[in-house]
Amino acid sequence: MTEALTVDQTLDCKGLLCPMPIVKLGKAIKLMDPGAVILLETTDPGSIPDVAAWSQSTGNPILSQDKTGPVMRFWIRKS
Amino acid sequence: MTAPTIAGGELDELIRERVDSLVSARVDELFALKEAERARKPKKLAIIATKGTLDWAYPPLILATTGASLGWDVGVFFTFYGLKILQKDRKLEIGTTGNPAMPMPVPMPQLLTALPGMTPIATTMMKRQFKQHGVASIDELIELALELGVKLSPCGMTMDVFGFPESSFIDGIEPVCGATHFLTWAADADIALFT
Numbered sequence: 001m002t003e004a005l006t007v008d009q010t011l012d013c014k015g016l017l018c019p020m021p022i023v024k025l026g027k028a029i030k031l032m033d034p035g036a037v038i039l040l041e042t043t044d045p046g047s048i049p050d051v052a053a054w055s056q057s058t059g060n061p062i063l064s065q066d067k068t069g070p071v072m073r074f075w076i077r078k079s
Numbered sequence: 080m081t082a083p084t085i086a087g088g089e090l091d092e093l094i095r096e097r098v099d100s101l102v103s104a105r106v107d108e109l110f111a112l113k114e115a116e117r118a119r120k121p122k123k124l125a126i127i128a129t130k131g132t133l134d135w136a137y138p139p140l141i142l143a144t145t146g147a148s149l150g151w152d153v154g155v156f157f158t159f160y161g162l163k164i165l166q167k168d169r170k171l172e173i174g175t176t177g178n179p180a181m182p183m184p185v186p187m188p189q190l191l192t193a194l195p196g197m198t199p200i201a202t203t204m205m206k207r208q209f210k211q212h213g214v215a216s217i218d219e220l221i222e223l224a225l226e227l228g229v230k231l232s233p234c235g236m237t238m239d240v241f242g243f244p245e246s247s248f249i250d251g252i253e254p255v256c257g258a259t260h261f262l263t264w265a266a267d268a269d270i271a272l273f274t
Contacts, residue, residue: 015213019145023223026148057149 005063005075008036014043014071021047022054025076029060032078037063040074047072122151125265127273131160133171133202133217139274140164140220146270147227154253155224156261158234161274162241164217165233165248171217172202225251232256 011028013021021042028038040051048065051074055062063075085093124146128139139155146153157165164171175181175192181201191197209216215223224231232253238245245255265271 016215017213019141019148019220020213020215023144023148023227026150026227054149 005037007039007075008032010039010041012041014041016042017044018046018050020044022050025051025054026058029058029076029078034078036078038076038078040076042072042074043070047074051076122146122149122270123265123268124151124153125261125268125271126153126155127261127271128155128157128161128164129159129274131163131171133173133205135274136161136164136171136217137214137220139272140217140224142272142274143229144220144223144227147224147229153224153228154230154232154261154264156232156234156256156258156265158237158258162233162237162243164221165231165252166243167247167249169217172198173205174198175201221249232261234258234261 009028009032011024013024016024021040021044025038025040032038042051044050048067051062051065051072054060055076059079061077061079063077065072065074067073124142126139126143128136130136139161143153143155163169173181175183175187175197176189178192179189184204206216221231230253231251233248233255235255235257237243238255
């Protein structure tokens with residue numbers, strides 16, 4: 001399913017810890033057009049609940065997510 | 080034909096019932112409107128930063144930048160030692176004395192942590208460790224906070240007591256203020272934290 005999504009921008013936050021992935025995500029999404037999809041890659045152990053809370057709070061939905069080893073990926077659509 | 084008559088007491092009862100139902104419906108309506116208005120308003124986060132060591136400079140700045148990234152209205156009041164965080168030449172350090180929870184490369188009795196030179200060693204170590212793990216520096220977090228619109232307010236009383244001139248502070252912060260200004264701003268905050 002995740003392969004079918006068109007990604008407009010990839011944000012590599014691997015190796016960064018709290019609060020940087022969320023701060024960078026917030027900044028990146030501000031510059032995107034509504035409907036565009038961003039792929040966020042992180043390794044911060046708190047990312048899964050943090051990105052979910054950010055998504056719910058800002059209203060930008062997570063379309064899909066996965067975890068391979070320490071790397072978590074989130075596909076998020078700008079609302 | 081005579082119209083049906085209603086006794087005075089009965090009429091009062093009917094009027095009361097009608098008024099009650101109308102008022103109750105209207106109150107619910109207004110309440111729902113207020114709630115919707117509240118939900119639309121961004122959340123507000125008020126933080127008071129009172130500590131000026133390298134480690135304690137992190138919590139208020141991490142929380143502030145995270146809140147701002149969620150689209151919240153965030154303000155931090157820097158008072159007492161926390162005021163040092165706003166100085167251009169801040170040189171924040173961490174002391175090992177009195178902090179038995181600090182992870183050390185070798186176990187060390189508290190008395191030895193007070194030896195001359197321990198503070199710069201601990202500071203260098205912590206900075207290196209933070210960098211290795213991908214933690215942003217205090218400089219970066221302050222820059223981000225300003226960029227994200229976090230209000231950084233210096234406490235006027237502390238400035239005076241510690242002898243920090245206004246020119247010693249970084250650019251882009253809020254005007255010098257006191258507890259009254261910050262508290263009145265924070266009065267309707269959704270979250271208020273003391274760090």
